[in-house]
């Protein structure tokens with residue numbers, strides 16, 4: 528009788544170990560399946576994100592200009608002017624620089640351009656306003672036969688170069 532009980536207990540133990548193993552395997556498989564599904568879902572999500580589109584804070588363009596002042600340019604310095612327009616965003620031009628091909632340099636004072644604003648820079652002297660700035664240079668700057676306008680950001684990097692003609 529004792530032998531039979533022992534055998535029954537032993538059989539039960541073996542069976543139980545088998546149960547545990549089976550459960551473990553089932554759990555393990557379900558874990559694998561879940562993680563595989565998660566990875567596939569993540570992949571799909573990544574592929575669904577559209578490529579990022581660069582969106583600059585502002586866009587500046589060359590506006591109207593008059594590089595050949597009426598009469599002698601050197602005697603009509605404010606008849607010579609260039610302008611810069613902001614077509615998108617907002618930018619403070621403080622410490623930005625504008626240079627001609629020769630290297631004459633104009634340093635911008637604090638002037639904020641909002642979308643749609645245009646600032647005109649006159650070669651001669653005058654009182655600066657939100658829309659008019661004065662280089663107050665002794666002589667004409669822009670060559671009547673053609674010139675280049677270099678616009679540098681406050682950090683010294685070139686923003687854009689425009690051909691004037």
Ligand SMILES: [Ca+2]
Nearest residue numbers: 595596598600
């Ligand atoms: Ca002229």
Ligand SMILES: [Ca+2]
Nearest residue numbers: 594600669671
């Ligand atoms: Ca000129």
